[in-house]
Each structure stands twice: as structure tokens, then as C-alpha cells.
Amino acid sequence: MKNQKSRFPSLLVVSLIGVLALVGCNPSGDSSSDTTSGSSYSEEPPINEYEGNLLEHEASITFWHTMGAANRAVLDQMITGFNAIYPNITITHASQGGYDALRDKVSAAIPAGTTPTMAYCYPDHVADYMSAGAIQNLNPYINSTIFGLGLEDDPTLAGPVSDFIPGYWQEGREYMTPGTYSVPFSKSTELMFYNKTFFDAHSLTVPTSWEQLIAVARQIKTIDPSSTPFGYDSDANWFITLCEQMGIPYTSLNADEHFLFNNDQAKDMVEMIKGWYDEGLITTQGSSPNNAYTSTQFTEGKLYMTVGSTGGTRYNFSTNFEVGVAAVPQYQGSTKIISQGPSITVFKRATDAEKIAAWLFYKWISNTRNSAVYSVLSGYNPVRSSSFETDVYTTNRVVTPGTESELIADVAAFVPAIEDWYFVSPAFKGSSTAREEVGGILANVLLGLKSIDDAFYDALVACVFSSEE
Amino acid sequence: MKFDLRKMLNLKSSSERADARRERPQYKSIDTKSMTLVLKEGGLTAVQMETLQKIMKVISMVLIYAFLAVMAVIILLPFYWMIITSLKTNTEIRASQQTFWPEVVMWSNYVDVFDRFDFATYLVNTLVVGILSTIGTLFTTIFAAFAFARLQFKGKNFLFTLLLATMMIPGEMMVITNYITVANFGWLKDQTGVFAAMIVPFWISVFYIYLLRQNFLQIPNELYLASKVDGKTDWNYLWKVMVPLSMPTLISIFILKLMGAWNSFVWPNLVADKQEYRLITNGLRSSFSTTAGEPEYALQMAATVLVTVPLLLLFIFFRKYIMKGVGRAGIKG
Numbered sequence: 001m002k003n004q005k006s007r008f009p010s011l012l013v014v015s016l017i018g019v020l021a022l023v024g025c026n027p028s029g030d031s032s033s034d035t036t037s038g039s040s041y042s043e044e045p046p047i048n049e050y051e052g053n054l055l056e057h058e059a060s061i062t063f064w065h066t067m068g069a070a071n072r073a074v075l076d077q078m079i080t081g082f083n084a085i086y087p088n089i090t091i092t093h094a095s096q097g098g099y100d101a102l103r104d105k106v107s108a109a110i111p112a113g114t115t116p117t118m119a120y121c122y123p124d125h126v127a128d129y130m131s132a133g134a135i136q137n138l139n140p141y142i143n144s145t146i147f148g149l150g151l152e153d154d155p156t157l158a159g160p161v162s163d164f165i166p167g168y169w170q171e172g173r174e175y176m177t178p179g180t181y182s183v184p185f186s187k188s189t190e191l192m193f194y195n196k197t198f199f200d201a202h203s204l205t206v207p208t209s210w211e212q213l214i215a216v217a218r219q220i221k222t223i224d225p226s227s228t229p230f231g232y233d234s235d236a237n238w239f240i241t242l243c244e245q246m247g248i249p250y251t252s253l254n255a256d257e258h259f260l261f262n263n264d265q266a267k268d269m270v271e272m273i274k275g276w277y278d279e280g281l282i283t284t285q286g287s288s289p290n291n292a293y294t295s296t297q298f299t300e301g302k303l304y305m306t307v308g309s310t311g312g313t314r315y316n317f318s319t320n321f322e323v324g325v326a327a328v329p330q331y332q333g334s335t336k337i338i339s340q341g342p343s344i345t346v347f348k349r350a351t352d353a354e355k356i357a358a359w360l361f362y363k364w365i366s367n368t369r370n371s372a373v374y375s376v377l378s379g380y381n382p383v384r385s386s387s388f389e390t391d392v393y394t395t396n397r398v399v400t401p402g403t404e405s406e407l408i409a410d411v412a413a414f415v416p417a418i419e420d421w422y423f424v425s426p427a428f429k430g431s432s433t434a435r436e437e438v439g440g441i442l443a444n445v446l447l448g449l450k451s452i453d454d455a456f457y458d459a460l461v462a463c464v465f466s467s468e469e
Numbered sequence: 470m471k472f473d474l475r476k477m478l479n480l481k482s483s484s485e486r487a488d489a490r491r492e493r494p495q496y497k498s499i500d501t502k503s504m505t506l507v508l509k510e511g512g513l514t515a516v517q518m519e520t521l522q523k524i525m526k527v528i529s530m531v532l533i534y535a536f537l538a539v540m541a542v543i544i545l546l547p548f549y550w551m552i553i554t555s556l557k558t559n560t561e562i563r564a565s566q567q568t569f570w571p572e573v574v575m576w577s578n579y580v581d582v583f584d585r586f587d588f589a590t591y592l593v594n595t596l597v598v599g600i601l602s603t604i605g606t607l608f609t610t611i612f613a614a615f616a617f618a619r620l621q622f623k624g625k626n627f628l629f630t631l632l633l634a635t636m637m638i639p640g641e642m643m644v645i646t647n648y649i650t651v652a653n654f655g656w657l658k659d660q661t662g663v664f665a666a667m668i669v670p671f672w673i674s675v676f677y678i679y680l681l682r683q684n685f686l687q688i689p690n691e692l693y694l695a696s697k698v699d700g701k702t703d704w705n706y707l708w709k710v711m712v713p714l715s716m717p718t719l720i721s722i723f724i725l726k727l728m729g730a731w732n733s734f735v736w737p738n739l740v741a742d743k744q745e746y747r748l749i750t751n752g753l754r755s756s757f758s759t760t761a762g763e764p765e766y767a768l769q770m771a772a773t774v775l776v777t778v779p780l781l782l783l784f785i786f787f788r789k790y791i792m793k794g795v796g797r798a799g800i801k802g
Contacts, residue, residue: 112652292565
């Protein structure tokens with residue numbers, strides 16, 4: 001009897017706690033007040049208040065990023081330069097770990113109302129933050145007649161939008177809501193690295209198209225039957241890049257049909273790659289034993305060509321042979337390569353003065369010289385065309401022959417030639433899942449773990465679920 | 470017809486019985502020393518059985534030790550991997566074929582790590598957070614366990630059930646709610662606030678309250694009644710009798726809580742938004758990356774080895790208390 005009596009309150013308690021826990025899961029009142037309609041994104045900054053007196057308003061801003069110690073030291077130098085012009089603006093910055101940790105912290109800070117003023121971001125992250133109404137549309141700042149772009153007498157201080165690499169700038173505009181919600185800071189792309197010593201010794205031509213690449217791969221296979229001639233480090237990037245080059249639908253901003261990749265053309269494309277794989281001509285990281293980077297296999301002499309990120313150029317350097325740099329092969333005259341790397345976004349919760357200060361700081365760190373300085377330091381690409389011409393980027397670069405700095409310099413010299421080739425995929429809730437899933441399609445099909453139809457179907461299901469969570 | 474009843478019954482006559490007595494063999498003394506007693510069970514002699522038992526014992530020992538060795542390898546492999554990774558070059562770490570011993574032993578990683586990792590700050594932060602949250606936990610645990618074990622009040626069992634029920638909710642579910650709470654308290658603005666945010670939410674541990682309550686329940690009522698006869702208050706009884714008697718459990722709670730604080734990652738990573746507020750685990754994750762943003766695993770693992778050693782020593786030296794305390798709490802009650 002006693003037991004029966006004591007069970008009832010226990011059940012009641014468990015139910016009560018369950019209800020409380022579920023209530024706890026709901027966004028707080030604070031966050032719901034932030035979830036405003038798209039129209040509020042076009043709020044005009046209080047330009048008139050600031051006209052002519054940008055130096056009078058005190059502002060403290062916080063910048064969250066993922067920079068390591070050496071990068072933070074360079075950022076500190078940039079802040080010193082910035083404070084020489086704007087002593088009224090105090091900048092605090094902190095690394096929050098990796099990109100995922102940064103996203104998690106911002107995601108927690110949005111409902112808590114503790115977002116920084118500005119932060120590093122990837123488009124997928126921004127799409128998530130935007131769904132909570134947390135991101136500031138930067139168009140009014142970019143176009144401001146007081147502190148917009150291209151207003152300074154010295155164009156190297158903050159040149160016009162046209163000075164930015166078009167693909168990088170466009171990334172900040174590929175969201176569900178019209179406007180500019182992120183601006184480029186440190187970008188990278190993909191290039192093909194090849195074993196120049198081997199190519200020269202066997203008089204091989206560096207391929208510029210996939211057709212040529214397969215022909216060269218077959219030649220290499222006759223010279224060195226044990227090798228795999230070509231590798232692509234990122235399965236997802238290969239899928240997405242090929243879709244873009246071949247005009248195959250991948251994703252769209254249309255909320256009714258975000259995921260377009262489950263189509264016959266894409267399946268034919270994967271079947272084509274599977275044929276090359278079965279012939280022993282190509283590999284990817286996802287289909288390699290131990291998930292080994294193809295850049296590593298390349299430096300170990302197991303591959304003769306590899307496509308990888310320019311941010312990771314150093315991992316393609318080898319002391320055993322000379323490494324050549326070329327563009328990613330194209331499909332029937334296309335000129336498309338993927339754009340990657342962090343951008344910067346500004347949070348809406350900041351005060352007007354803070355948002356203007358953040359914008360002025362962004363203008364400073366992305367100016368011609370600073371973009372070049374950060375590029376040389378990180379191995380990433382500058383975001384402005386004019387940066388390629390600076391002495392920092394060209395003549396003053398420290399290059400030691402026979403070291404990875406030489407290869408990084410080769411990449412730096414090559415990149416300006418392809419600055420119009422960059423493309424970005426639309427960013428929306430679920431776009432990062434789409435990216436992971438199409439990478440999975442390629443790996444699963446190449447390894448023979450799934451049929452092409454099953455792999456595409458499973459990927460689509462995963463994407464649809466992720467977008468509905 | 471004459472019936473010879475004696476024959477029919479096969480009885481011997483008196484003369485025949487006398488003859489039989491005369492013919493009875495005379496027994497000689499036997500030398501028992503030369504005799505061997507053979508007992509057989511299941512077709513095996515005692516010697517064979519003893520041998521068999523020995524063989525079985527050896528086989529079972531081999532199997533037990535083989536199992537333990539495999540388990541030990543499984544447990545030790547990550548530690549071994551951590552140590553060898555800390556001694557490798559970055560190129561070797563990225564190689565497509567992993568090696569079980571560094572091709573070039575990079576002792577210099579252990580020197581470089583001191584340039585890149587602010588041990589002092591992270592260590593002090595971790596100790597401050599660990600010790601303060603542990604002391605706070607001990608106090609709340611002692612008071613709550615005393616109340617639930619000794620005091621009689623209305624709704625005691627209901628409250629205890631309520632507390633136990635909260636253990637069913639994964640801690641991760643509380644992260645965002647707690648974050649919003651500490652943010653609304655204004656604790657995320659300065660160092661003191663951030664430290665408070667890392668300490669205060671962890672002052673209550675239902676598991677430790679349960680552990681100590683079970684321990685308190687094992688203390689005989691007679692001691693309580695005797696102390697009452699002596700005119701002691703509940704407060705005196707708690708500190709003079711219950712706490713000293715439960716010292717092994719309290720020590721194990723102290724050690725386990727301190728280890729928990731040392732190992733905590735998710736919450737401190739969320740609330741400590743500046744490098745100088747970070748705890749050692751967060752420092753390990755965020756201090757080692759190249760200028761291109763790639764993680765430097767060799768240095769990271771070298772720092773991890775240096776951070777793991779104190780915890781390992783703590784466990785080795787205090788394992789007696791840890792095991793004793795957990796054992797004493799028992800499941801009875």
C-alpha cells in the first residue's frame with residue numbers, strides 16, 4: 001500500500017520535470033523578440049547622427065574568430081593601426097576555437113542576448129543565425145555616403161565594391177533574404193597540384209579539362225601501373241564543382257525545393273566518376289584507405305595530380321619532387337571553381353554606434369594592404385584585386401627556395417589569373433547537410449557500399465530531415 | 470518318495486560344517502605399505518584428476534589474463550597513441566600509413582609547447598574553478614544528505630524523488646537554459662562573473678547527495694540518540710559524528726568532483742569567451758593551430774600528455790580512497 005502511494009508522486013514528479021524540460025527548450029522571450037520579419041533587415045543606420053563626427057562616439061566592439069596565436073598577433077597589429085585613426089573605438093577579440101565551436105557559441109549567445117558585435121562565419125552558419133533574426137544587413141553601411149566603400153581619397157584604404165573579388169563578395173548575398181549579410185575576409189579556393197618532375201620527365205601535358213585529365217591519367221597508368229594518377233581531397237567539393245561546371249542542379253534558395261541534386265544528370269555524373277575509379281584512375285579522400293588526404297598520398301608519390309584547398313597548400317609540398325600548380329580541370333570550357341574560407345558577419349543586437357564601429361573595423365582589416373598581409377600570413381587569398389599588386393603580396397614576400405614557402409608563392413602568383421572563376425552555393429538551413437551528404441554519395445558509390453540510386457535517395461532523405469528540424 | 474529337507478534347503482550337515490572349519494584358510498599378515506588405494510571417479514584416478522584440474526586452472530588463468538590483457542590494451546591504446554603522436558612530426562601524423570612508433574622522435578615538441586600554451590593561466594583557472602566548485606558541492610551535499618537521511622519533515626520522500634528524477638534529464642539539455650540564466654544574471658561580462666558562471670551552477674550534485682545519504686543511513690540510530698542524550702544539537706551531531714564517520718565517502722566525492730571539474734569541457738567552453746578565462750581542456754583545444762587554421766596535433770598531444778599526468782598521479786595515489794568511498798556508500802538503504 002505504501003509503495004503504491006509513493007509511486008504516484010514519483011510519476012507526477014517525472015511528468016512535471018518532463019514538462020519543465022520541454023518548456024526550457026523553447027526559445028526565451030528575448031529571442032522571440034529578435035525574430036523579426038525580413039523587412040527589418042533594411043533598417044537604416046543612424047547615418048545623420050554620425051555625419052562628420054565618427055571620431056566622437058565611443059564604442060567598444062567584440063570580435064569572435066578562430067585565429068591561432070600568430071594570426072592574432074597580426075590582428076593586434078591591425079588594431080593598433082586602426083586605433084591610430086579611431087582612438088574612440090575599443091576592439092576586443094578572442095578566438096573561440098574551431099568553426100564548429102564558434103557556431104555553437106554564437107548559437108547559444110543569440111537566445112541569451114550575448115552575441116559579439118562581429119564574428120567569423122561560413123554562409124551556412126549565417127543562414128542559421130538569420131533564421132533567429134540575429135544578423136545585420138550591411139547594405140546600408142556598404143552604400144553609406146558617410147562611411148561606405150570607395151569614399152576615401154586613397155583607394156587602398158577602402159576601395160569600392162568592384163575591387164572585391166566578385167565571387168567572394170557574392171557569397172554574402174546568397175541568402176534567403178535580399179541584402180548583404182556577410183562580407184569576405186580570408187578566402188581560399190581549390191587548385192590542382194601536380195608532380196612536375198614526373199610530368200616533365202615523361203613529356204606529359206598538364207590537363208585543363210576533365211577529358212584531358214582522364215587521357216593523361218591513362219598515360220600515367222601505362223607508365224606506372226601501381227599508381228592512382230589523380231586524387232580530389234574533398235569528395236563534397238568535387239561533386240558540387242562538377243555540378244556547377246556541368247550545369248547540373250544542386251541546391252536552390254527556393255524554400256519549396258532546396259535540394260535539387262537527386263536528378264538523372266547528377267547520377268550520370270557519379271556513374272562517370274565511378275567508372276574512372278574502377279579503372280584505377282582516380283581517388284578521393286572519402287574513398288581512400290584510412291581516409292588519407294589525397295595531398296598526403298600525393299607527397300608520398302602515390303598520386304601524380306591532386307586537387308586541394310589553397311589554404312592547405314603547404315600539405316602538397318614535397319622535397320622529393322617539384323610541385324606544379326594548375327587550375328582545377330573544367331568541363332567543356334566552363335570556368336568554375338569553388339570559393340571557401342571565412343567571412344565576417346555583424347550581429348543585429350549591437351548598438352548603432354557598435355555596428356558602425358564594426359563596419360569601420362571591417363573596412364580597415366579588409367583594405368588593400370591588410371588583406372594582402374593576412375593572405376601572406378595564412379596562405380589564404382586576399383579578398384581585393386588590388387591586394388595582388390601590393391609589395392606585401394609580391395616583392396616583399398619571404399621565399400626560401402626548395403621550401404614550402406616557394407610553393408605558397410607559386411600559388412599566390414597563380415591565383416589572380418582565376419579571380420573571376422569563383423562560385424558559391426546558396427546558403428540556407430540544411431545547406432551544410434547537403435554538402436556533407438553529396439560528399440557521402442561519392443564516397444559510398446566509389447567504395448561500392450551503396451548503389452547510385454540508394455546513395456542519392458539516402459542523401460536526399462537526410463537533407464530533408466535536417467531542414468525540417 | 471523321500472524328501473531330504475536338508476538337501477532341498479542346501480543345508481550342510483554338522484560333519485560337513487566341521488570339515489569346512491578345518492579347511493578354512495589361515496590368513497597371513499599383509500604388508501599394507503605395499504598396497505595402493507585407487508579411487509576412481511568418472512573413470513579418472515585422483516592423480517589424473519589433480520593433473521586435469523591443474524591444466525584447467527592454467528587454461529582458465531590464461532583465458533582470464535588474455536582477456537584482461539586485451540582489455541588493458543584497448544584502454545591503454547589511446548594513451549599510447551597520445552604519447553607517440555606527441556613525439557611525431559606533423560608530416561608523419563598526416564601520413565596515409567600510420568606508424569606505431571615515431572620515425573623521428575620529436576622531443577622538441579615538448580619544448581615548443583611551452584611557447585604556445587599558457588600553462589600557468591589555464592592551470593590556475595582550472596584549480597580555482599575546480600576547488601571552489603568542489604568545496605561548494607561538499608557543503609550542499611553534506612547538508613542535503615543530512616536532511617534526507619536524518620531529519621523528519623513533510624514531503625521528504627517527495628523532494629528526494631524530485632531530486633532523483635532530475636538525474637534522468639541529460640545535462641546537455643540544460644546547457645542553453647543555464648547559459649541564458651547566467652547571461653541574464655550579467656555574469657558573462659567580466660572575469661569574476663565568468664568564474665561564477667563556471668562554479669555556481671555545479672554546486673548541486675544529486676548523485677553525490679544520493680551517495681552521501683546512503684552513507685549517512687548506514688550510521689546506527691543509537692549514535693544519534695546517544696548524542697541527543699548527551700545534549701548535542703543536530704548541527705553538532707552532523708559535524709562531530711556523521712561527517713567524520715563518512716570521511717572516506719566525502720574524500721571520494723572531493724576527488725571525483727575535482728576530476729570532473731578538471732575534465733569539464735562543454736560548459737566552460739561556452740561561457741569563457743576570452744583566452745585568459747579558459748580552463749585547461751578548452752586551452753588544449755584552442756591553442757594549437759597553424760596560420761592557415763589547421764590543427765597541430767603533435768603539439769596538442771604533447772600538451773595533453775603534460776595535462777593528463779597530474780590527473781593520473783592523483784588517481785594512482787588516491788585510488789584507495791576513491792574505491793573505498795564508493796564501496797562504502799553501498800546500495801543498501
